[in-house]
Amino acid sequence: NSVFQGRSLLAEKDFTAAELEYLVDFGLHLKALKKAGIPHHYLEGKNIALLFEKTSTRTRSAFTTAAIDLGAHPEFLGANDIQLGKKESVEDTAKVLGSMFDGIEFRGFSQKAVEQLAEFSGVPVWNGLTDEWHPTQMIADFMTVKENFGHLKGLTLTFMGDGRNNVANSLLVTGAILGVNIHIVAPKELHPAPEIEALANKFAAESGAHILITDDLDEGMKGTNIIYTDVWVSMGESNWEERVKLLTPYQVNMAALKKTGTPDGQLIVMHCLPAFHDTTTEYGKEIEAKYGITEMEITDEVFRSKYGRQFEEAENRMHSIKAIMAATLGNLFIPRV
Numbered sequence: 218n219s220v221f222q223g224r225s226l227l228a229e230k231d232f233t234a235a236e237l238e239y240l241v242d243f244g245l246h247l248k249a250l251k252k253a254g255i256p257h258h259y260l261e262g263k264n265i266a267l268l269f270e271k272t273s274t275r276t277r278s279a280f281t282t283a284a285i286d287l288g289a290h291p292e293f294l295g296a297n298d299i300q301l302g303k304k305e306s307v308e309d310t311a312k313v314l315g316s317m318f319d320g321i322e323f324r325g326f327s328q329k330a331v332e333q334l335a336e337f338s339g340v341p342v343w344n345g346l347t348d349e350w351h352p353t354q355m356i357a358d359f360m361t362v363k364e365n366f367g368h369l370k371g372l373t374l375t376f377m378g379d380g381r382n383n384v385a386n387s388l389l390v391t392g393a394i395l396g397v398n399i400h401i402v403a404p405k406e407l408h409p410a411p412e413i414e415a416l417a418n419k420f421a422a423e424s425g426a427h428i429l430i431t432d433d434l435d436e437g438m439k440g441t442n443i444i445y446t447d448v449w450v451s452m453g454e455s456n457w458e459e460r461v462k463l464l465t466p467y468q469v470n471m472a473a474l475k476k477t478g479t480p481d482g483q484l485i486v487m488h489c490l491p492a493f494h495d496t497t498t499e500y501g502k503e504i505e506a507k508y509g510i511t512e513m514e515i516t517d518e519v520f521r522s523k524y525g526r527q528f529e530e531a532e533n534r535m536h537s538i539k540a541i542m543a544a545t546l547g548n549l550f551i552p553r554v
């Protein structure tokens with residue numbers, strides 16, 4: 218049996234650099250199999266529950282298609298479909314789901330809930346995003362980085378925007394584990410929480426990653442290989458006015474890209490999506506009416522430029538989620554890494 222069998226993916230901090238990079242490489246391998254049309258039914262006969270308290274396009278689609286490609290049966294259980302959170306506790310729900318399903322994905326608000334699901338279900342639980350972490354996103358993201366640069370260690374990834382959100386937390390800690398230098402460029406009010414920074418510093422001391430948390434754009438952008446951003450207002454929040462005011466200087470635009478000084482071919486832009494880069498959506502129109510802006514965290518120009526890798530990144534969600542599910546639940550042998 219491998220080190221992955223039966224394990225849950227709740228937060229990146231529970232995995233070593235070798236384990237995380239193994240999942241990245243396994244995702245790349247499964248992507249190659251998919252492109253070549255080679256079957257990979259590592260989860261034949263398994264049942265997978267997909268619990269979503271918050272909305273999703275990529276994570277839901279990725280888990281669904283990944284499960285089917287692996288030979289498993291996915292079952293979507295949305296916030297309005299089941300008793301969880303209203304009539305029934307996480308503990309009781311976990312015991313019931315664990316008796317019927319072989320693995321559980323959970324997207325919701327509280328990290329405690331995903332931890333309790335893992336504790337009481339007895340089956341692998343995969344965190345599809347909580348207010349604190351977005352670990353399945355990280356495997357897809359570092360897979361995308363490795364595809365573009367051929368390696369991870371020594372690269373510099375700069376996150377611009379809300380430095381306290383789930384994606385920023387995950388990038389900071391995962392980069393620190395993997396030896397990828399992480400810059401968080403954000404206003405002081407939105408710098409990472411001290412305990413997240415301490416955790417990242419602990420891992421960075423082992424991996425040799427350089428961590429920089431700053432509100433200074435010139436210092437933060439310099440030498441960057443990957444500029445990464447995410448929405449200014451995450452699911453469950455509604456403090457638009459404050460965020461627009463604080464984060465406008467930290468928009469990913471061509472001026473920010475120039476500040477990196479990085480030669481062409483060595484710089485890419487990533488976004489976990491969804492992104493607010495134009496006003497074609499209902500949401501975009503509402504923001505324009507209220508705040509008079511047509512773009513937020515990333516300009517349409519950068520989004521559509523040769524630097525943008527957000528759609529490759531989105532596709533990689535499927536391949537990487539396959540890797541995560543197959544490694545932790547699959548009928549396959551993975552050597553100790």
Ligand code: CP
Nearest residue numbers: 273274275276489490
């Ligand atoms: N990046 C991501 O998690 O997208 P969804 O919210 O659409 O799942």
Ligand code: NVA
Nearest residue numbers: 382447451452489490
């Ligand atoms: N920070 C965002 C990520 C969405 C994938 C949110 O939590 O809404």
